[in-house]
Amino acid sequence: MAKSKVIPHHDVPLDQIIKPENIIFKKTKLFTDNVLSYCPGCGHGVAHRLILEVIEEMGIADKVIGIAPVGCSVLAYEFMDLDMQEAAHGRAPALATGIKRTNPDKFVFSYQGDGDLAAIGTAETIHAANRGENITVIFINNGIYGMTGGQMAPTTLEGMKTSTTPYGRDPRQMGHPIKITELVAQLPGTCYVTRQAVHTAALVRKAKKAIRRAFEYQKANKGLSFVEIVSNCNSGWKMTPVQAIKWLEENMLPYYPLGDLKDVGLD
Amino acid sequence: MAKIAGAVVVDIDRCKGCELCVNECPFDVLAMSEDVNIKGYHYSYMKNPSACTGCLACALVCPDTVITVYRVKVPDTAKS
Amino acid sequence: MGEILLMKGNEALAEAIIRAGVDGYFGYPITPQSEVMEYLAAAKPEERTGMVLLQAESELAAINMLYGAGATGKKAITSSSSPGISLMQEGISYIAGAEIPVVVVNVVRGGPGLGTIQPAQSDYFQATKGGGHGDYHLLVLAPNSVQEMSDFVPLAFDLAFKYRNPVMILSDGLIGQMMEKVELFEPIPRWTDEYIREHHGNWATIGKTPDRERNIITSLDLVPERMEKHNMHLKEKYEQMEREEVRFEEIQTEDAEYLFVAYGSSSRIAMKAIKLARAEGIKVGLLRPITLYPFPKKRLRELADQVKGMLSVELSLGQMVEDVKLSVECRIPVEHYGRVGGMIPTPEEVVEALKTKIINR
Ligand SMILES: Cc1ncc(C[n+]2csc(CCOP(=O)(O)OP(=O)(O)O)c2C)c(N)n1
Ligand code: SF4
Ligand code: SF4
Ligand code: SF4
Numbered sequence: 001m002a003k004s005k006v007i008p009h010h011d012v013p014l015d016q017i018i019k020p021e022n023i024i025f026k027k028t029k030l031f032t033d034n035v036l037s038y039c040p041g042c043g044h045g046v047a048h049r050l051i052l053e054v055i056e057e058m059g060i061a062d063k064v065i066g067i068a069p070v071g072c073s074v075l076a077y078e079f080m081d082l083d084m085q086e087a088a089h090g091r092a093p094a095l096a097t098g099i100k101r102t103n104p105d106k107f108v109f110s111y112q113g114d115g116d117l118a119a120i121g122t123a124e125t126i127h128a129a130n131r132g133e134n135i136t137v138i139f140i141n142n143g144i145y146g147m148t149g150g151q152m153a154p155t156t157l158e159g160m161k162t163s164t165t166p167y168g169r170d171p172r173q174m175g176h177p178i179k180i181t182e183l184v185a186q187l188p189g190t191c192y193v194t195r196q197a198v199h200t201a202a203l204v205r206k207a208k209k210a211i212r213r214a215f216e217y218q219k220a221n222k223g224l225s226f227v228e229i230v231s232n233c234n235s236g237w238k239m240t241p242v243q244a245i246k247w248l249e250e251n252m253l254p255y256y257p258l259g260d261l262k263d264v265g266l267d
Numbered sequence: 268m269a270k271i272a273g274a275v276v277v278d279i280d281r282c283k284g285c286e287l288c289v290n291e292c293p294f295d296v297l298a299m300s301e302d303v304n305i306k307g308y309h310y311s312y313m314k315n316p317s318a319c320t321g322c323l324a325c326a327l328v329c330p331d332t333v334i335t336v337y338r339v340k341v342p343d344t345a346k347s
Numbered sequence: 348m349g350e351i352l353l354m355k356g357n358e359a360l361a362e363a364i365i366r367a368g369v370d371g372y373f374g375y376p377i378t379p380q381s382e383v384m385e386y387l388a389a390a391k392p393e394e395r396t397g398m399v400l401l402q403a404e405s406e407l408a409a410i411n412m413l414y415g416a417g418a419t420g421k422k423a424i425t426s427s428s429s430p431g432i433s434l435m436q437e438g439i440s441y442i443a444g445a446e447i448p449v450v451v452v453n454v455v456r457g458g459p460g461l462g463t464i465q466p467a468q469s470d471y472f473q474a475t476k477g478g479g480h481g482d483y484h485l486l487v488l489a490p491n492s493v494q495e496m497s498d499f500v501p502l503a504f505d506l507a508f509k510y511r512n513p514v515m516i517l518s519d520g521l522i523g524q525m526m527e528k529v530e531l532f533e534p535i536p537r538w539t540d541e542y543i544r545e546h547h548g549n550w551a552t553i554g555k556t557p558d559r560e561r562n563i564i565t566s567l568d569l570v571p572e573r574m575e576k577h578n579m580h581l582k583e584k585y586e587q588m589e590r591e592e593v594r595f596e597e598i599q600t601e602d603a604e605y606l607f608v609a610y611g612s613s614s615r616i617a618m619k620a621i622k623l624a625r626a627e628g629i630k631v632g633l634l635r636p637i638t639l640y641p642f643p644k645k646r647l648r649e650l651a652d653q654v655k656g657m658l659s660v661e662l663s664l665g666q667m668v669e670d671v672k673l674s675v676e677c678r679i680p681v682e683h684y685g686r687v688g689g690m691i692p693t694p695e696e697v698v699e700a701l702k703t704k705i706i707n708r
């Protein structure tokens with residue numbers, strides 16, 4: 001966030017502010033006590049929190065079945081106090097289909113990385129979207145395979161260095177970074193398709209609204225709702241978290257512009 | 268006229284020292300500690316507590332949700 | 348007595364799927380079992396029982412739909428044939444690891460590769476030894492009649508839920524395509540959500556309520572001590588299956604001096620071969636494994652003390668014969684006879700093989 005030129009000041013002693021009745025933000029109860037396994041500064045943590053806050057605020061925790069992917073968030077079920085299933089790499093939308101078709105009154109979401117969703121699981125993603133499964137897909141695009149140590153992902157930017165593209169991604173050899181969210185938005189089975197980010201407070205607020213809207217769409221049985229979150233992988237990008245979010249702003253966002261790609265209307 | 272006074276509490280041993288909160292705070296309330304926590308990370312703390320408005324920015328970007336935010340309304344005694 | 352109809356094996360299977368109170372069928376067309384989904388589509392299961400029928404984009408997707416649905420305590424089934432079953436192996440391994448009750452039907456065709464659309468029994472190894480990666484077993488039922496194509500569906504679900512383990516019905520193109528009389532069982536109502544909560548709420552992902560810990564379905568554990576324990580727990584299940592679930596049929600073994608071992612369609616040929624052989628004075632019987640895993644080892648071991656030799660008759664180059672040999676521990680000669688590539692041996696050929704490979708060896 002831009003630093004303010006005006007620095008406010010108050011004289012209230014801390015012990016008069018730090019009282020339970022004055023809490024305006026705390027961790028949602030839907031987090032378990034386990035410490036997140038993510039690297040310092042990794043965007044997965046915020047994405048987890050927003051999903052859990054939305055579920056808590058909608059009061060639907062007892063109707064939610066979540067799906068963890070294969071990727072850094074493979075252990076998402078260790079952190080979310082929800083009934084959850086762990087899918088094989090890329091198959092989460094197929095699991096979600098099986099769950100939702102046989103349990104239409106439940107809320108089902110999949111949480112997937114870019115390798116999971118846009119490489120090995122492309123078919124499952126496209127076809128679940130095309131069938132208009134009443135599920136919500138949360139897609140964490142960090143432009144890299146975080147878990148396996150920073151290899152090229154389908155979303156890796158042109159020229160971007162990864163451990164399998166040490167001289168930068170050359171599209172002539174490795175293809176172009178895939179904008180799968182744009183592809184998904186083309187399909188009539190989707191009702192709400194949006195691209196968000198979570199590295200500033202303002203963007204976090206917007207992303208949360210988008211996730212809420214995605215779940216509201218699911219409640220209304222409108223088809224597949226899809227929220228991409230452009231995120232940072234400090235370890236894979238070999239940067240500090242603060243450098244990484246700057247790099248994200250300057251490099252990822254021009255190629256993956258934020259905003260709604262599709263919103264058919266909730267009523 | 269009422270003014271806002273805020274404060275944050277960092278769950279020190281769960282802080283991973285990423286500095287995103289420090290980077291995000293509009294009023295430079297936060298800084299990284301000299302000490303390290305049980306995990307060996309420098310942790311975030313309120314260096315300038317009197318400037319905190321409880322705006323939530325730090326808590327919203329904290330990937331580990333280790334910041335709790337408090338806010339009260341107080342009579343205006345601001346000097347900026 | 349139930350309704351008696353003349354049906355194809357694949358149709359009887361499909362009708363049984365609806366009657367067994369199944370919640371979801373997920374599949375992808377492949378010969379020689381496409382009639383299953385076609386029958387289901389025409390029968391309007393969503394109207395009859397509320398069962399979901401979905402044509403998936405691939406067998407890979409279909410098996411993972413079973414994963415999702417089965418993990419909520421619903422009865423989920425798929426059917427396919429060899430190449431499709433190969434594609435499902437990833438999912439089956441995860442399902443076995445995560446202990447999800449599902450039923451997979453393989454109407455086997457000849458391979459390897461695209462092979463042929465004709466019947467074969469060449470997926471025995473894949474079905475009984477695991478198939479995908481990791482230490483695991485499916486419980487494998489081998490029907491040899493249209494009647495069993497029907498009856499094994501509810502049985503498979505009983506076993507799948509008893510053990511929280513995937514069960515495979517290993518059929519083949521011959522059983523799937525042949526027409527026979529079948530007595531249909533009375534429809535079993537689908538489980539209600541209350542029933543599932545009561546009976547499977549301790550593991551199924553049905554939405555976490557405040558009165559219990561969350562349910563997690565996963566095959567992952569990064570702690571070696573815990574992962575070993577999980578593997579040992581799976582092993583205990585397999586041992587319990589070996590104690591409690593071995594099923595087989597014996598035909599004319601009382602006075603037998605020789606034994607055919609054959610399952611599924613081969614057992615039908617072996618039955619005819621017994622008649623021919625006995626007409627020539629050769630006292631031969633048949634042991635038909637109904638469960639291929641667990642395998643009727645003990646009974647074969649006993650029969651090894653009675654007969655002079657065994658011939659494993661299979662539509663393969665010799666797969667089950669290895670289990671027969673292991674069972675009899677080299678006490679008597681065990682040989683294999685089979686035709687492959689969609690070729691079906693005649694009963695005469697089988698008798699001839701018994702003579703040359705066992706009796707006059
Ligand atoms: C079938 C299969 N192939 C490969 C892997 C190895 N693998 C694990 S995670 C992963 C990539 C994950 O990247 P992404 O989906 O972008 O998630 P991230 O870690 O970046 O959040 C790969 C290739 C696997 N587990 N399974
Ligand atoms: S490797 Fe990247 S994606 Fe994975 S936890 Fe670390 S920063 Fe996050
Ligand atoms: S609440 Fe706002 S002002 Fe206070 S420390 Fe956090 S970001 Fe800074
Ligand atoms: S954002 Fe959170 S984890 Fe990172 S330094 Fe600040 S308090 Fe610690």
Ligand SMILES: [Mg+2]
Nearest residue numbers: 113114144146
């Ligand atoms: Mg990634």
